Amino acid sequence: MAFDSLSEKLQNVFKNLRSKGRLTEDDVKTALKEVKMALLEADVNFRVVKKFVKDVQERAIGQDVMSGLNPGQMVIKIVNEEMVKLMGSETTEIAFRPGKELTVIMMVGLQGAGKTTTTAKIAGKLKTKGKKTLLAACDVYRPAAIEQLQINGEKQGVEVFAMGNKNKPADIAKAAVEHAKKEDCNVLIIDTAGRLHVDEEMMDELVEIKEAVDVFQTILVVDAMTGQDAVNVASTFNDKIGIDGVVLTKLDGDTRGGAALSIRAVTGKPILYAGMGEKLSDLEQFYPDRMASRILG
Ligand code: GDP
Numbered sequence: 242m243a244f245d246s247l248s249e250k251l252q253n254v255f256k257n258l259r260s261k262g263r264l265t266e267d268d269v270k271t272a273l274k275e276v277k278m279a280l281l282e283a284d285v286n287f288r289v290v291k292k293f294v295k296d297v298q299e300r301a302i303g304q305d306v307m308s309g310l311n312p313g314q315m316v317i318k319i320v321n322e323e324m325v326k327l328m329g330s331e332t333t334e335i336a337f338r339p340g341k342e343l344t345v346i347m348m349v350g351l352q353g354a355g356k357t358t359t360t361a362k363i364a365g366k367l368k369t370k371g372k373k374t375l376l377a378a379c380d381v382y383r384p385a386a387i388e389q390l391q392i393n394g395e396k397q398g399v400e401v402f403a404m405g406n407k408n409k410p411a412d413i414a415k416a417a418v419e420h421a422k423k424e425d426c427n428v429l430i431i432d433t434a435g436r437l438h439v440d441e442e443m444m445d446e447l448v449e450i451k452e453a454v455d456v457f458q459t460i461l462v463v464d465a466m467t468g469q470d471a472v473n474v475a476s477t478f479n480d481k482i483g484i485d486g487v488v489l490t491k492l493d494g495d496t497r498g499g500a501a502l503s504i505r506a507v508t509g510k511p512i513l514y515a516g517m518g519e520k521l522s523d524l525e526q527f528y529p530d531r532m533a534s535r536i537l538g
Pocket of ligand 1: 515
């Protein structure tokens with residue numbers, strides 16, 4: 242399961258803390274050094290770890306932890322609170338245009354991250370919220386991407402707009418907007434092409450789509466299993482095209498935790514959803530507090 246190794250290490254640190262009646266400043270520092278190691282081994286971004294440990298230490302040593310009734314518990318509580326803060330504190334939802342205006346969402350990410358699957362998963366979520374959604378197949382490069390979206394759209398009972406792979410993605414997106422308006426849709430989700438690595442051509446194409454249609458939300462899909470790479474990808478996408486939120490996929494695997502704990506802190510953008518499996522129902526709202534509880538055990 243995800244975070245197993247990190248959870249186990251943190252729990253050991255906490256067990257030591259709890260077993261002490263009184264805590265000296267050195268006890269806290271030693272414990273936090275172990276927390277730091279555990280986070281680094283979980284592939285959390287180095288700068289994020291450094292700031293996290295500093296923040297916890299300042300609070301733990303600065304306040305009345307030492308004279309508190311149960312100092313160990315107090316430190317654990319501070320670690321928990323800072324971890325929730327790291328992931329953004331509040332749950333963030335996808336934003337929509339007011340009233341009946343069409344909200345255009347563009348899905349971006351590297352190939353294999355789970356973009357096409359997540360597009361269909363989100364369409365299902367929006368359907369249960371009563372939003373009429375259209376999906377647009379703008380991944381014209383990956384063989385079978387269009388068909389995959391069509392199959393998944395059908396499973397979700399959501400229409401898919403496709404024009405084959407001979408047209409430019411920006412033109413398909415424009416035509417999809419017209420179609421969505423004609424059909425009185427509330428939301429249009431554009432599935433775009435990914436590459437194996439971030440490259441200029443991909444970014445240019447995404448910028449072109451953004452310029453062609455009025456994209457309201459750009460959502461990046463990243464694979465949690467790739468750890469710090471996912472964080473670097475998020476930074477690059479945010480710098481080049483601007484993102485509004487992130488979906489972290491494959492959190493059902495044995496990911497170490499680095500991406501979940503670093504993305505918000507590094508990019509300033511919230512994690513909206515967590516992908517928890519291959520099935521179209523396996524998408525969960527991201528709750529920073531629940532995620533911290535899961536990590537801390
Ligand atoms: P794309 O290239 O980004 O569009 O990626 P796909 O949507 O085709 O997904 C790539 C693979 O990852 C597929 O086999 C998906 O079933 C799988 N996948 C997507 N999201 C998740 C997830 O949250 N958990 C797991 N275990 N697999 C996922």
